[in-house]
Amino acid sequence: MKTFLILSVALLSASPALARMQRDPGALLADADANGDGVITRAEFQQSRAARFDKADRNHDGAVSRDDFKRLARFRPDAAERLNALIAEADANGDGRVTRDEIAKAPMPMFDRADVNQDGKVDQAELAAFKTKAAELRKQR
Numbered sequence: 001m002k003t004f005l006i007l008s009v010a011l012l013s014a015s016p017a018l019a020r021m022q023r024d025p026g027a028l029l030a031d032a033d034a035n036g037d038g039v040i041t042r043a044e045f046q047q048s049r050a051a052r053f054d055k056a057d058r059n060h061d062g063a064v065s066r067d068d069f070k071r072l073a074r075f076r077p078d079a080a081e082r083l084n085a086l087i088a089e090a091d092a093n094g095d096g097r098v099t100r101d102e103i104a105k106a107p108m109p110m111f112d113r114a115d116v117n118q119d120g121k122v123d124q125a126e127l128a129a130f131k132t133k134a135a136e137l138r139k140q141r
């Protein structure tokens with residue numbers, strides 16, 4: 001019984017945002033193709049992340065934290081989930097706030113996973129492969 005309780009708590013505290021992103025991580029990558037040439041470069045991915053950061057910092061204190069989307073969580077839970085995931089991904093010192101500096105330095109594990117030949121770009125073939133892999137993982141659950 002005790003084990004069950006601990007497990008439930010662990011499951012509950014696992015970010016639903018992360019689970020959601022894991023369900024459709026390809027969309028985030030595809031969205032980053034700013035010049036629409038079908039290839040997502042590291043710079044494009046970084047820029048799209050910075051743009052998400054700017055939008056997310058609603059109280060303009062230079063950091064993204066839960067304070068920024070208290071209201072959003074009520075009206076746009078999907079958007080709030082994405083912000084949650086963004087924070088989880090980039091919060092280097094774990095204080096629940098992501099500063100501009102942290103977002104610039106944050107690793108991009110999703111990009112790295114998609115960029116199979118590690119040339120700093122995710123092309124259409126790599127994106128398709130990444131989406132297929134994500135869909136397979138989804139089916140296994």
Ligand SMILES: [Ca+2]
Pocket residue numbers: 033034035036037038039040041044
């Ligand atoms: Ca591009």
Ligand SMILES: [Ca+2]
Pocket residue numbers: 056057058059060061062063064065067068
């Ligand atoms: Ca803020």
Ligand SMILES: [Ca+2]
Pocket residue numbers: 114115116117118119120121122123126
């Ligand atoms: Ca590549």
